[in-house]
Amino acid sequence: MMVLGIDDPWIWGAYILCILSMLSCVVYGALNWNKGGEDEEEQIKEEMEWHKKEKEMEEKELGLWDEEG
Amino acid sequence: MENTFLLTIVVLIYLLLVGYVGYIAWKRTKSADDYMVAGRKTHPFIMALSYGATFISTAAIVGFGGTAGVYGMGLLWLTVLNIIVGIFIAFVLFGKRTRKMGHNLSALTFPEFLSRRYNSKFIQYFSGAVIFLGMPLYASVVLIGMARFVETTLQIDYTIALVIMAMIVAVYVVFGGLRGVMYTDALQGTIMFVGMVILLGSIYWILGGVTAGNQALTNLINVVPAQATAKAAATGFTGWTSMPALGSPFWWTLVSTLILGVGIGVLSQPQLAVRFMTVKSNRELNRAVLIGGIFIFMMTGTAFVVGALSNVYFFDTVGKIAIQVAGGNMDKIIPTFITSAMPLWFAYLFMITLLSAAMSTLSSQFHVQGTAIGRDVYETVTGTKGKSSVLVARAGITIAVIIAVILGLILPAGIIAVGTAIWFSITAAAFLSMYAFALFWKRSTKAGVISGLVIGTLISVFWLVFEYKKSAAALGICKALTGQVVLIGTNPWPTVDSIVIALPISFLITVIVSLLTKPPEKEQLDEIFKGI
Numbered sequence: 001m002m003v004l005g006i007d008d009p010w011i012w013g014a015y016i017l018c019i020l021s022m023l024s025c026v027v028y029g030a031l032n033w034n035k036g037g038e039d040e041e042e043q044i045k046e047e048m049e050w051h052k053k054e055k056e057m058e059e060k061e062l063g064l065w066d067e068e069g
Numbered sequence: 070m071e072n073t074f075l076l077t078i079v080v081l082i083y084l085l086l087v088g089y090v091g092y093i094a095w096k097r098t099k100s101a102d103d104y105m106v107a108g109r110k111t112h113p114f115i116m117a118l119s120y121g122a123t124f125i126s127t128a129a130i131v132g133f134g135g136t137a138g139v140y141g142m143g144l145l146w147l148t149v150l151n152i153i154v155g156i157f158i159a160f161v162l163f164g165k166r167t168r169k170m171g172h173n174l175s176a177l178t179f180p181e182f183l184s185r186r187y188n189s190k191f192i193q194y195f196s197g198a199v200i201f202l203g204m205p206l207y208a209s210v211v212l213i214g215m216a217r218f219v220e221t222t223l224q225i226d227y228t229i230a231l232v233i234m235a236m237i238v239a240v241y242v243v244f245g246g247l248r249g250v251m252y253t254d255a256l257q258g259t260i261m262f263v264g265m266v267i268l269l270g271s272i273y274w275i276l277g278g279v280t281a282g283n284q285a286l287t288n289l290i291n292v293v294p295a296q297a298t299a300k301a302a303a304t305g306f307t308g309w310t311s312m313p314a315l316g317s318p319f320w321w322t323l324v325s326t327l328i329l330g331v332g333i334g335v336l337s338q339p340q341l342a343v344r345f346m347t348v349k350s351n352r353e354l355n356r357a358v359l360i361g362g363i364f365i366f367m368m369t370g371t372a373f374v375v376g377a378l379s380n381v382y383f384f385d386t387v388g389k390i391a392i393q394v395a396g397g398n399m400d401k402i403i404p405t406f407i408t409s410a411m412p413l414w415f416a417y418l419f420m421i422t423l424l425s426a427a428m429s430t431l432s433s434q435f436h437v438q439g440t441a442i443g444r445d446v447y448e449t450v451t452g453t454k455g456k457s458s459v460l461v462a463r464a465g466i467t468i469a470v471i472i473a474v475i476l477g478l479i480l481p482a483g484i485i486a487v488g489t490a491i492w493f494s495i496t497a498a499a500f501l502s503m504y505a506f507a508l509f510w511k512r513s514t515k516a517g518v519i520s521g522l523v524i525g526t527l528i529s530v531f532w533l534v535f536e537y538k539k540s541a542a543a544l545g546i547c548k549a550l551t552g553q554v555v556l557i558g559t560n561p562w563p564t565v566d567s568i569v570i571a572l573p574i575s576f577l578i579t580v581i582v583s584l585l586t587k588p589p590e591k592e593q594l595d596e597i598f599k600g601i
Contacts, residue, residue, distance in 0.1 A: 004279055004280050004283050005279070005280040005281065005282065005283030005284030005285075005286070005287055005310075006142070006283050006287055006310045007287055007310065007311060008310060008311040008312055010143070010311075010312045011141075011142050011143060011145070011310050011311060011312065014142070014143070014145035014146045014148075014149055015142065015145055017149045018145055018148045018149055018152065018366060018370050019366075021149055021152040021153050021157075021362070021366075022152055022362050022363060022365075022366035022370075024157070024362075025152060025156055025157060025358050025359060025361065025362025025363070026359050026362060026363065028157070028161070028355070028358050028359070029355060029356055029357075029358040029359020029360070029362065030359060032352075032355035032356075032358075033352075033355065033356060033359070034352065035351075035352060035355055036165075036350060036351030036352040036353075036354065036355050037350050037351070037352035040349075040350045040352065043349065043350040043351070044349055044350065046172045047168075047172070047346075047347065047348070047349055047350075049172075050171070050172055050175070050177075050346055050347070051347065053175065053177060054177050054347075057177050057440075057444060058440070062439060062440060062443045062444060062458055062459055062462040
């Protein structure tokens with residue numbers, strides 16, 4: 001069978017699967033667009049702490065970055 | 070003269086754009102704390118594009134696009150894996166847990182994450198050493214990708230291009246603080262994305278539509294003179310729109326090295342794993358799946374389709390297939406196609422975008438190496454912090470840059486994709502089983518994962534030095550010791566990627582040793598898995 005000008009099902013299969021997997025990502029992202037942010041306040045606080053520690057390590061301990069980019 | 074004028078204009082426009090987004094970012098952020106808050110209120114579009122720009126390096130577009138010119142559309146399986154594994158599994162399954170667990174453990178680097186999860190300093194310095202020693206290869210192929218593009222577009226000597234690029238990178242790294250600003254990353258991501266859309270549209274437009282273009286590529290194998298593809302055909306090549314002969318060397322390289330090595334190895338990339346800890350919330354990850362999916366689809370899908378179809382374009386215009394036009398170097402297929410089929414302004418804009426993308430990739434690679442040697446190895450082994458670790462980190466980065474440049478000069482042509490794949494294979498063999506079990510298997514023990522880590526790494530390195538032909542031949546250690554290029558010369562072994570051997574063994578060893586050793590304490594696990 002010829003699909004989109006390609007003979008080998010292993011190739012047109014990949015061609016179509018690329019599109020389908022991309023679309024599934026779109027569907028998943030759209031369905032969950034607002035989910036997972038319930039305890040956002042706390043999550044953000046955690047992440048801020050993390051950033052502060054990372055910055056300390058990079059600047060004071062390792063001297064990799066002189067200022068925040 | 071006219072070209073120089075056009076190039077100057079394109080560079081100026083680009084710099085203006087960068088300056089403009091930089092200005093917006095600066096206006097919104099007066100202090101570091103503002104910066105963090107602003108980050109939180111950023112549109113998910115900006116967030117995900119900056120993500121994507123870190124994800125897809127110049128190597129992916131130039132190197133793997135060119136590889137598709139030789140291996141054909143079978144490489145699209147890598148796009149499938151990139152989306153399913155690199156985006157969906159990575160973000161939804163690995164990302165959410167890594168974020169939470171990383172915060173529970175207060176881990177700042179990937180080796181530190183693993184070491185605290187299992188309470189073992191050895192894991193940290195061993196992993197840090199693997200990253201520090203292996204990563205220059207990855208950095209060098211990004212550098213090569215940049216230099217090849219500049220060489221072809223501006224028609225200057227490769228060595229000169231490489232040295233200039235390296236000097237710019239060195240300045241960039243030395244002056245620090247130039248960490249990819251989110252907005253600039255997003256700008257690069259947007260330009261690359263639009264560029265790829267134009268590129269995909271153009272090639273199908275030139276070839277008369279999707280079906281017509283693919284059809285022409287399918288027919289091409291019957292049209293080109295047999296001697297043009299004779300060498301590839303002898304190893305299993307059957308055409309650009311058909312899989313290579315099953316089990317042939319060509320098939321093994323495509324499937325084990327390029328598709329599996331890179332497609333699966335992405336999960337245990339240290340610089341990507343750390344990024345999950347900087348994500349704001351699970352909601353961000355959900356949203357990033359949508360935008361990341363489209364972005365990766367467009368970037369890698371286009372690169373592979375264009376790389377493969379460039380054969381038809383070149384055959385129609387100059388009567389040669391892509392690899393011939395590129396002088397036998399597949400790393401030059403994409404740059405050559407863009408400079409010959411697209412308007413000059415497009416080639417210039419594309420070049421500058423690739424350069425700045427490569428710059429931020431390189432900068433973060435060297436950053437990861439500096440952290441690996443300074444924190445994960447030096448601080449962990451000696452227990453000292455401060456002045457001396459600054460010195461070690463900086464010296465480490467300097468050495469890493471120098472090694473990357475030397476590799477860029479001595480590595481053979483057409484190395485970008487394979488070089489990337491080798492690095493991905495090493496990280497997968499070393500870290501993937503430990504990382505996956507750290508997140509998902511509470512019964513895994515310190516002894517178990519250390520066995521998996523050490524054995525996986527050793528097998529992977531052994532395989533690359535003694536059996537995998539591309540690397541073994543280049544290194545020459547096996548030849549010097551045994552007189553043979555590889556230990557087992559019979560096919561398919563010299564073309565079987567180390568990931569196929571080392572990863573399953575490492576998984577198995579981790580499971581067996583874990584089950585034979587005492588399970589971890591419950592209280593400890595409760596602390597680590599809090600909120601998961």
